[in-house]
Every structure is written in structure tokens, then in C-alpha cells.
Amino acid sequence: MSYVELHCHSAYSFLDGASDPAELAATAAALGHDALALTDHDNVCGAMEFAHACKGVGVRPIIGCELTVEVPRRLPRPVHVTLLVENARGWASLCRLITGAHDGTREGKGMREPLPPTLPIDELERHTAGLVCLSGCARDGAVAGTWERGDPASAINLAERLLRAFGPDHFRIELQRPLWRHDRSRNRWLASLAERLGVPAVATGDVHAHERSRSPLQDAFVAVRLGATLDESEGLRRGNSATALISAEQAAARFRDHPGAVAETERLAERLRFDLTRELGYSYPGAEDGSADRRLAELCRVRLVHRYEGTSHRAEAERRLEEELGLIQELRLSGFFLLHQDMLELAREVAVEVRGPDSARRLLPPGRGRGSSVSSLVCYLTGLSHIDPVKNDLFLGRFLNEELTEVPDIDLDFPRDIREKLIPRVHERYGPERSALVASFATYRARGAIRDLGKALGLPPGEVERFARAVDVYEASRDAWARMEETLGKLRARSPRWRALAELLPEIAGLPRHMSQHPGGMVISTTPLIELCPVQPAAMEGRQIVQWDKDSCADAGFLKIDLLGLGMLSAVERCVDEIARTRGQRIDLSRTPLDDEQVWSAIQRAETTGVFQIESRAQMQMLPRTLPRDLDDLTVQVALVRPGPIQGGAVHPYIERRKRLREDPGYEIPYEHPSLEPALRDTLGAIVFQDQVLEVAMALAGFSVGEAEGLRRAMSRKRSETAMLRYRERFIEGAVGQGVSREVAERVFGQIEGFSGFGFPKAHSAAFGLLAYQSMWLRVHYGPELLCALLNEQPMGFYPPDALVHEAQRRGVEILPPDVNVSEADCRVETIGATAGSSGNPPVRIGLGYVAELTGDDAEAVVAERRRGGPYLSVSDLAGRSGAGAASLQRLAWAGACDSLIEADAVPVDPDRDLRRPALWEAGGVAHASRTDEGAQLALPLDGSPAPPLPTLGPWDRIVADYRTTGMTLGKHPMELLRRGLPAEVLSSEDIARTRDGARVKVAGMVVARQRPATANGVVFMLLEDERGTINLIVPPPVVERCRLAVRTSGFVRATGKLEHREGTTNVVVSTIERLSPEELPERKPRQIAPPIPQETGRPAAVPLAISKRSFDGVREAAMAELAASLPAPHSFGRRGR
Amino acid sequence: MRPGRVNKPWPVPVQTGPDGRPQAVGRLAVESVREEWLVEDGWWTQKPLQRRYFELVLSDGSDVVVFSEPDGRWFRQRD
Secondary structure (H helix, E strand, C coil), rough: CCCCEEEEECCCCCCCCCCHHHHHHHHHHHCCCCCEEEEEECCCCHEEEEEEHHHHHCEEEEEEEEEEEEEECCCCCEEEEEECCCCCCHHEEEEEEHHHCCCCCCCCCCCCCCCCEEEEEEHHHHHHCEEEEECCCCCCCCCCHHHCCCCHHHHHHHHHHHHHHHHHHHHHEEECCCCCCCCCHHHHHHHHHHHHHCCCCCECCCCCCCHHHHHHHHHHHHHHHCCCCCCCHHHHHCCCCCCCCHHHHHHHHCCCCHHHHHHHHHHHHHHHCCCCCCCCCCCCCCCCCHHHHHHHHHHHHHHHHHHHCCCCCHHHHHHHHHHHHHHHHHHHCCCHHHHEEEEEEEHHHHHHHHHHCCHHHCCCCCCCCEHHHHCHHHHHHHHCCCCCCCCCCCCCCCCCCCCCCCCCCEEEEEEEHHHHHHHHHHHHHCCCCCCEEEEEEEEECCHHHHHHHHHCCCCCHHHHHHHHHHCCCCHHHHHHHHHHHHHCCCHHHHCCHHHHHHHHHHHCCCCCCEEEEEEEEEECCCCCCCHCCCEECCCCCCEEEEEEEEHHHHHCCCEEEEECCHHHHHHHHHHHHHHHHHCCCCCHHEEEEEEEHHHHHHHCCCCCCCCCCCCHHHHHHHHHCCCCCCHHHHHHHHHHHHHHHCCCHHHHHHHHHHHHHHHCCCCCCCCCCCHHHHHHHCCCCCCCCCHHHHHHHHHHCCHHHHHHCCCCHHCCCCCCCHHHHHHHHHHHHHHHHHCHHHHHHHHHHHHHHHHCCCCCHHHHHHHHHHHHHHHHHCCCCCCHHHHHHHHCCCCCCCHHHHHHHHHHHHHCCECCCCCCCCCCCCCCCCCCCCCCCCCCCCEEECCCCCCCCHHHHHHHHHHHHHHHHHHCCCCCCCCCCHCCCCCCCCCHHHCCCCHHHHCCCCCCCCCCCCCHHHHHHHHCCCCCCCCCCCCEEEECCCCCCCCCCCCCCCCHHHHHHHHHHHHHCCCCCCHHHHHHCCCCCCCCHHHHCCCCCCCEEEEEEEEEEEEEHHCCCCCCEEECCCCEEEEEEEHHHHHHHHHHHHHHHCCCEEEEEEEEEEECHHHHHEEEECCCCCHHHCCCCCCCCCCCHHHCCCCCCCCCCCCCCHHHHHHHHHHHHHHHHHHHHHCECCCEEC | CCCCCCCCCCCCCCCEEECEEEEEEEEEEEEEEEEEEEECCCCCCCCCEEEEEEEEECCCCEEEEEEECCCEEEEECCC
């Protein structure tokens, strides 16, 4: 007997199914199933992945969905029906139905989570063509579920209604056997109903896991979905492991009372022949345009004359253009390029609106190309790229070649504000039915899994969090298990609940948790998208997403346009505007000189904090060794610190050969084979760029460009060992056939294989290299403006704002704290009445928007009222006029932004006295205006009581207050205070620069970054900051293991190790590392909270109690903990965050 | 009087067939199996639960609920 599973959930039934499509497909094959259906809840997110996975293992995929339907006036709650696609028409119907179910799910105001999708039953009845409907699952199904809830009359009514809508050939009564109490009686009733209606009954398994061992995870998912614990969610869990995929024999045994229903699965499956991988019928706008070839060619030829007139590259450009146009016509892609150009024109319109007609930014292009498309001359001429591919000798084959099988990708970077407006404008231009954003699926990694599962298991939240923080963000879940004992002790780790967590971690790893939107990928279609893939509203208003991620969209052949928001582009634009405002200069970045000596020498000294792409700790280590001198060098530099070149062994040969060349210009680069010289000349014989992999394969092994691209894809996407083996054989045979020795061929293939991690194409690197240079140029010549722009565009880049301002202070840029009478909402460079800092530069004033928990509206309102009514005279004046709420006022006072108002009170003030406490006191006692839609409702001008003499805020408290309110401190660096408690042998960053190489040193500092690159074999790199500068630590794996908590979680550390000075870089190779212990804090008295007695009673103050050493230790401990909790999040293991 | 558990299952001898389904409970033969269900729960606790339940009609006409545990022991429980 055969059995086909027609009701099966994957993990794309988010937080319900517990197996991914590949696991289901593989298990179905192993159980001997010919076909398998996927019916996730209200989506087809996993359908394309499932279809390919099934085909890979010889199982025929059937696509469907379990749709939630509401029956107004008849049923009190929504029910489920199972829909299966019979043909292409059915697929279109299903997509429309799912789209309809999600319609309006984001319409409520202030909703973080969407409403559950549901479709009115009359909508379902309108789109039944090509679909087979099963009557639904045992618990929530339209028929069985309604019977279960004791309403057989409604169940019969609903069955009859579905039968009328779908017809007897396309409707089946669904029997399930989840091994619950009333299975047999329910199925007896359903079978008799089927007989009465004259339709067959069909057996299904309501599969939620590929095998029984995954059932605990399915239980846990239910609890996570409900936000409850496993104990609390008993009634809503499935209660057993019967929902795993089963064999035909097991199905026959389970449905022994209904053999006909089992046989029906095969008969029905036989009809469900829709092939998602082949029958989608997608085309993009312009694909069928007969005039596209001519229009594109005309446009490019005219622009070529304009761009290359009088240059030495003109002939080469003309030759290359004709070659490219020929290729594009052959691939029928002219419409594709015109569509992108149309998009860019749209972006140009949006840019004018966003920037304003008089803005200094108007000189900048609306966006820039990135990725391999930058190598295309057609892209350059149509404005899709800003890098001249002829002058820069960029290789086209990675982007376009005659053997291309998929639509190529063109990625465009936009400043964030332009992108925000552009996306809804694209929806308007192409129609909401024809354009949507690409989805992305958040998948479980160790930390998120620990938090979700820990809560479901009812584990103590504090311990769960400690454990979660002790694992690396990208750490494999299996390794995370090992951390449990270490973090929580053996007793805990062996208790059943913690053990269950440890066992679930490897199971959950990589499974999708929820759907969100891709950073900027959009798909556009000629036929309505909602018939090709369901579309649902995104969290951001005016946006919608298709239910497929970029891989599924690529598999579907969808044209995906990446409209990406690039923080540095936004920062550069802000900077250009700020320069125009402060200095009256209009900067055209396309005309900045590319040979500015000051810029290049700053790059060579690695003074690159805040500079695009070359600011990371790793890049700063490399720059003094490679000493880039021009844009070509910078193009290599940007690509060099990537996993591909590092694993491929390209970095050290490149650095070494550059050094040799500097010392001896006659030095001959050693190539593995002479045929590789043209491909690898620019990178001194090393494989640095992705396209060099292609060129090497073509030059050495005689690969065609398509074959070479196939090799690259085999390396980068989902790396297939079989495919790589095939390519290896072909590569070595090809090379040997061209007279290359086998040994060399194997060695070169080894380098290519090592490259298989991520690497940049040269074109992408050239585009990023130029932006790196431009941002460096702005840093050198307009430091305050660039700093200001970076602060306003956060979060972005490698460093938190605190590190950015400290570095700027060290180079003489003055930064002023927020002030309600001076600051704008954003940070600004001060011009009016400002005195230039010691560097001769104007100071940067921190904006009110930097005060944490101050709402954007409050910050704007404070500024707007000041502009309207003049400076605030006192805290009560501020409270009365601005409409800022009590909480906002207190935050402003605590941030020091109201200090000037206390001075304005004309109370004699000691210049060293801190004014935050008096300001806070006053803020607490004044009447507030309230803001309404019509404006501020003024409060009575009642002054609060003036502050009594309050204890002065000490320097330590001031730092804590700074970090808590603005995330940065502008006064004393914490290490300056901590230094006093440290022994003299602990050196500062300035001291170690003067200490001899090889010396054993002790250093201490605040952690700014910690990284453990996958390419570094467990070594952790840490960047510390002290009051003088930064210190690089290299922490070898044994030290990482021994001092794990200090390395992973401490905000301040003290390290001992060996000092290494190498070619302009300084590192400490750490032998021990620990957190700065409380004994090393400056002593601080316990706070006296009560008001001083003389003011209150007239009696003299009591003699302070003697304070024991133990109390002081407690105070120190608390102070350290307070600061640690307030510190800005460092760059921590791949992300900015603790 | 000590407080006791209500409806506490009590051990009962059950003969099973090759498919593991009951054929006799005590001295009474099983006439028919009305329902069969499975409860697996509490896998995260010290007392995980795994019970295969049967609702049976016995030869004397009585309707009983029995369950087996993974160690092979059988219990009877009031419905």
C-alpha cells in the first residue's frame, strides 16, 4: 500500500513546525514516499526551498497551505482548511487567497505584531480554481474541529458549503489520527459525513516534525509562540509525538479502520502535478519590449561620447560598449537595464524632493552602484555605477557572460532618507500588485534560542541571560552546551530542565523564527505579483513583502533590485550639508582630488576612525604595513580583510611583496605560473578579488567564463562538496592539458578553494574604495563636520559614539555637551559665537536627540519653542513653554542639558560645582505644559522651590550620568579615574608606544571592540581605550578559555602580556586577562541621601558614622556594576551590542 | 485519615497481542477497542510521562480505560 502525506508543516509554519523543508524531503525519501505535500500555516514561505529539496532526493513536491478562514455569524472562531495546488491556475488562486488572508493585518495603530491572518469564507469561495480543498485538521479544521467543539450542525453546514464551492472532484473530508482521546469516534463521524456528501475521505498526518525526536522542540515552539511556559501551555500543545512523518505501513496501521482514506492519498496526489520550479510564468516589466535593444544602445552611445570625449580610453570604451551591448542583446536583458535606469530616474526625482532644490547635497548622485554590476560599462553610462570600468580595468564576466542562466543582480546604495521615500514610490510607480520587497527569515542562533527556550522551560530569567551572554553570537549550538556547566555549574547543568535546553539547542539551530523584510531587495513583475507569490504588509507603513527570501526569489527567476540604505552615504551627504551651512562651501565629491597627500599619509598612519571600510581594528593593523598610495591600492585594501583572501592565504604574500617592491622596485613578483600574471598583476600574484577566481580558472585551466562562474557559485552559495570535487578534477585536468604541472595546478586550486569564504568582486571593492577615500578626505579636511554627520547617522560603522568622540577629542576636535539653550535636536557644528577649538576647528555640539529616552518630539519641541520665544530663562520657563513632559525634563537635567538654566538663575555658583542635581531638583518641582495637536498648552508660570545645597556630583557619578543619558562622556575618561587605583606598572596606551618590543607589560582599559574572526582559529582580538588612546590585545585561545568571562563580558579589563611592535603596529599578546576589580576603583563614600540637617532643622549635622572597609568594598562593587551597566555597547563579536 | 490522590490508577494485569494492543484485562477478554491514544508530556521534568491509553469494552460489557508505561506495566484508571 502507498501513502502520500498531504498535510505537512515545516518550520516555516513559524513556531509550529519543527523541521526544515530539506529534513522533511530527506525523511520522506528515506521512508519511501513518492510525493510529499507542504502545507504551512497561511504562507508558502518555504515552498520554493521545499520544491528544490524534494527534487534533489527524488520526491515529487506538492504545494499547498493550511489557510485560516473565518465564517462570520456561524462560527465564533476561525477554522482551518487544507488547500493543495493542482495546476498553475491553482497556484495563482492560492497566492491570491493567502494575500487576502494577510490583508489588513498591520492596520491597527502602534501594533508591533501583526494580527493573525484570516480570510472570510466568501473570499475563499471566489478563488477555488485549480485548488483541492481538504476539510481541515482534527483540532481546528473547518469540519473536524467544529465537530470537536460540539457543533456538528455547523460542521455539516460548512462541509456542504465547501463542497459547493470546490465541487465533488476538488473537495475531500480529511481524517486525522493524532492519537488523541476521541480520534476514532470523530473519524467514524467524518467518514459517514463523507459518504453522505458523496466525496471520498482522505487520511492525513498533520505532520509537524520529520521524526519523533523533534517533537519536544515542537512542544517548545508552541510555548514560545504563546509566550508561555511548557507547563502553562499544556492544553494547546499536541500532547504526543504522533505528528512525525510516518511510512505507508505505519499509516495503514494507524488508519486501519479507514483503508480507503489511505488509498485516496495516492489517487489525489497523482492529480496534483503543479511544478513550482518550472511553471511560474514570471516576467519583468520591459522584458518583452521590442524596442529595448535599440533604446538602450542609443542611450549608451550618446553618453559614451559625453563621458569619454577627448580621453585616451575612448576607443577602448567604444569597443567594450559594443561587446557588452551584443552580450546584453543576446541574453535579452536590454529591458532589464532600462528598468534599472528607470528606477534610478525615479530615485533622482525622490532625491530632489528629499534634499531640497538648494541643498548642497543636490550635486551628489541619488545613489551608487555596488557589487559586480559596477564592472559594466552600460551600468556606468546609464548612471547605475559611478566607477569607470574601462579606466579601472574591471572584469565583466562575474556580472555578465554568455553562459548566464539567471538574471544578474544590480545593487544600488542610497542614503537612508532617500531610500525611505524611494521604496513606497516604487510601489506607486509599478503598482502595489506588481512590486514588493523581498522577505528575509530570522533564524535561530545560540543566544536567541537560549532566551526563547529558557523561557519556555520556565528557567530563571537571570540565569538564562547569563548563559545566553556567555555564548558567542555565532557560536554553534553544540558548543553552547559546553558553556552551560562553565557558566552555571554542574548541578544546574545536570538538572532535567537545563539538560532539556541543552538537548534542544542543536535541534533548533538554523530554523526560521519569523519573517521580516530584506534590507532592500524589491521584486517587480509584469503579471500581478500576488498571483506569483503571496504578498503581505510589512511592519513599516506603505511597504509590502513577498513571502519568499532572496534565494527563493532567485530560484523563481524573479528580477530582484537591491535598493540598499548605506549609512556612510547618508553621513557623507549630511557632512556636505553641514560644511555648506558652517563654512559656506559647496563640496562636489566627484571632483575631490584623488592625490591629496594629507589624506594618503593619514591612511598610511591608520588614522581612520569613522572612515568607511578601513576603520576596523583589522584594517588599522594592516594599513601601516601595506601603505596604500592611490585608489588602486585602496581597492585592494578594502577587499583584503575579508574571509576569502584571508583563508586563501592571500594576505601575507600581498603585504610581503608590497614591502619588497617598496625596497626594490626591480623586484619580480613570483607567479605560480606565467599565465596567471595578467589576472593577478594588480594584486601581486595573490587572489584577492572574487573575479580573479574566474580569471585564474580561465587562464590556467581553460575554463569557459560560464564554467568559471559555476565554480565560484559552487564555492560561495551552499557549498557542495560533490560539485567542488567535480570542479577540482576538471580544473586540474584542464591545467595539465595546458602544460601546467599537476603540482602547480593543485596548489592554485587549493588557493581558490581557500577563497571560498566571502570575498568582494573588484568592481564592488572599487566602489567602496572610492567612498572610503571620500570619507577620509572629509575627515582630514572637515573633521568636525564628519564627526557630526557620523554621530547623527548612528548606528553605523565599527565604533560606538563614545569611542568616536574620544578619538576626535584626542585629535583636538572640541565637543560640547547638550544644552537646551544651544543644542538642536541633531548634533551640529557650532558657528554662532563659537570659538574654534585648539585645532582651529569649530566645536561640535551634541544634540538633544542624544539624550536617551527623550522622545524625538520632545527634543524637536524644545528647539522649536526656543526659536520662537527666545532662550529659556529657567527650568520652570523650559517646563512651562516647551511642553516637554516630566520624564523628559528629568532626563535633560540629568544629562547636564539644563545646567545653563541654573546659571541663569543668578544663584552664585561655584564654577566646579555640578549643576545637574539642582537642575533635577527644579525639574521635579515645576508645573509642566502639555502638548496637544494644536500646540503646547501652557502651564501656570509657577516657579518650583529653588534647590537646597545638594551634595556635589562627583566625577565618577558624572561619568555614570553621562553614559546613562547620552551614551558618551565628554569630560574625564573613566580610565583617568581608575588609573589612580592602579599600580604604576600598569602602562597607558601612550606608555606602550615608547616601550621596547618584546617587553612584558601590564595594561588596562575600557573595551571598545572584541572580535573572534572565524579565520583566526579561536584567537580573540580586543581593542581597549584609555584616556590617551587605544591598545590592541591579541588573546590566544588558551587564554580565552581560561579567562572567558573577562574576555566576553567585562567592560573594563586589565591584561598582562608581551608587547609586539611590527611595521607600525603595536599589539599586546595576552597571557592573562581579568576584569578590573573593585579594589582598583577610586574610593567613594556611600551616598548621603538625606538632605543636610542644618537646612531642615537648624540643628548641627550628625557626626557621620564610621564606615567599615566592607561597606567601601560594597560601594566600589556597586559603582563598578553601575558603570558597567551604563557603558555604551562595544563592537562585540560581529555586532554592536553587548 | 491521610489525604489520598483521587482517581489514582491501579496496576492491572493485561495480556497483549503482537501489535501491543490489549487482548485481555485480568480474566476478562477484550471485546473491542473503542479508542486508543498516546500521552507524552513533561519530558523536561524529573517525571516524564509516556502513556499509551486504550478505552476497551470487555467481555462482561464493562467499559474500561487502561494504559501502559514504557517499562511494560499496565494500569487501570477511572474514566
